[in-house]
Amino acid sequence: RDPLLSVRDLQVAFPTEDGLVRAVNGLSYDVYPGRTLAVVGESGSGKSVSTMAVMGLHDPKRTRMSGSIVLDGRELVGASQAQFRKIRGNVASMIFQDAQSSLHPYKRVGDQIVEAYRVHHRVSKGKAMARAVEMLDRVGIPNPRKRAEQYPFEFSGGMRQRAMIALGLVNDPKLLIADEPTTALDVTVQAQILDLLKDLQDEFGSAIILITHDLAVVAEVAHDTLVMYAGRGVERGATHAVLADPRHPYTRGLLGSVPSISETIGEELTPIQGAPPSLTNLPPGCSFNPRCEFAQAVPHDRCLTEIPGLTPPPGTEGRLVRCHLADLGLTPEEALPAREE
Numbered sequence: 214r215d216p217l218l219s220v221r222d223l224q225v226a227f228p229t230e231d232g233l234v235r236a237v238n239g240l241s242y243d244v245y246p247g248r249t250l251a252v253v254g255e256s257g258s259g260k261s262v263s264t265m266a267v268m269g270l271h272d273p274k275r276t277r278m279s280g281s282i283v284l285d286g287r288e289l290v291g292a293s294q295a296q297f298r299k300i301r302g303n304v305a306s307m308i309f310q311d312a313q314s315s316l317h318p319y320k321r322v323g324d325q326i327v328e329a330y331r332v333h334h335r336v337s338k339g340k341a342m343a344r345a346v347e348m349l350d351r352v353g354i355p356n357p358r359k360r361a362e363q364y365p366f367e368f369s370g371g372m373r374q375r376a377m378i379a380l381g382l383v384n385d386p387k388l389l390i391a392d393e394p395t396t397a398l399d400v401t402v403q404a405q406i407l408d409l410l411k412d413l414q415d416e417f418g419s420a421i422i423l424i425t426h427d428l429a430v431v432a433e434v435a436h437d438t439l440v441m442y443a444g445r446g447v448e449r450g451a452t453h454a455v456l457a458d459p460r461h462p463y464t465r466g467l468l469g470s471v472p473s474i475s476e477t478i479g480e481e482l483t484p485i486q487g488a489p490p491s492l493t494n495l496p497p498g499c500s501f502n503p504r505c506e507f508a509q510a511v512p513h514d515r516c517l518t519e520i521p522g523l524t525p526p527p528g529t530e531g532r533l534v535r536c537h538l539a540d541l542g543l544t545p546e547e548a549l550p551a552r553e554e
């Protein structure tokens with residue numbers, strides 16, 4: 214099957230008074246219809262910036278962008294705002310952590326969905342309202358007709374999130390980008406929203422990009438996983454394989470900082486020491502080298518001088534890792550430096 218979205222060697226940078234902020238530094242991935250790709254990484258890893266580029270949500274005057282983003286057959290790097298307006302909310306939609314930021318506080322929920330629908334459909338207000346009520350019903354909001362008349366503040370947090378999903382899906386987008394959609398919710402509501410996204414995906418066959426730092430969420434809903442660090446993809450592959458047998462030192466560190474998951478893979482992993490690098494001043498070589506306990510296992514200082522390419526690690530399928538260890542045909546275990554006890 215062809216990917217719905219193909220990102221190739223994407224670079225996004227913002228000139229600032231403190232220098233050029235290199236937010237995305239050569240990112241490649243594919244998203245397939247009916248599948249969910251989790252994009253994982255610490256804050257500042259480029260997860261949000263790279264997906265906002267897909268939506269055309271950056272300020273073109275303040276952004277330098279290169280590479281390629283092909284969505285549903287259209288090249289979006291260099292696309293005009295008019296072209297993005299045709300796509301946004303229609304071919305691709307984005308929902309955020311905080312429904313408050315996407316829902317207008319002083320407009321009735323139904324009217325907001327009506328407006329979003331009528332941007333892309335020439336229909337009467339009455340027809341659009343029928344569609345809005347149908348969408349509120351689909352996302353599991355009780356009394357949708359009455360709810361459509363209400364303002365966002367009359368909704369609970371979980372119901373607001375559902376309303377935002379209804380707004381995001383009203384035009385049947387082929388791609389839904391969900392940026393930390395459940396982070397602000399309690400665990401029960403979070404599980405309900407994730408179930409809802411799964412059901413809607415089964416029903417509509419849409420592709421989902423799920424941006425999250427929560428590996429339990431990833432394990433629950435994502436078919437594929439992309440791990441980002443300092444604006445690059447450092448590991449990608451099928452979620453179960455990446456979580457069970459991580460091959461990039463950073464992925465291992467991320468998993469190590471989640472007790473429940475490191476238990477399930479039966480290993481004790483140390484949480485990652487240190488902080489991500491400054492995006493105005495990336496270290497030479499592998500961006501992860503200041504924090505990497507494996508850097509010394511790679512000969513000739515390559516970790517300090519040479520940016521690793523994406524390589525399939527030995528003994529894996531459909532996996533790509535950006536690490537010199539994989540280049541050398543080594544697993545992290547084989548390279549594990551002697552640790553002081």
Ligand code: SF4
Pocket residue numbers: 461462463499500501502505506507508511516521535536537538
């Ligand atoms: Fe660590 Fe070197 Fe691999 Fe980077 S390339 S993750 S520094 S071993």
Ligand code: MG
Pocket residue numbers: 260261392
């Ligand atoms: Mg973010």
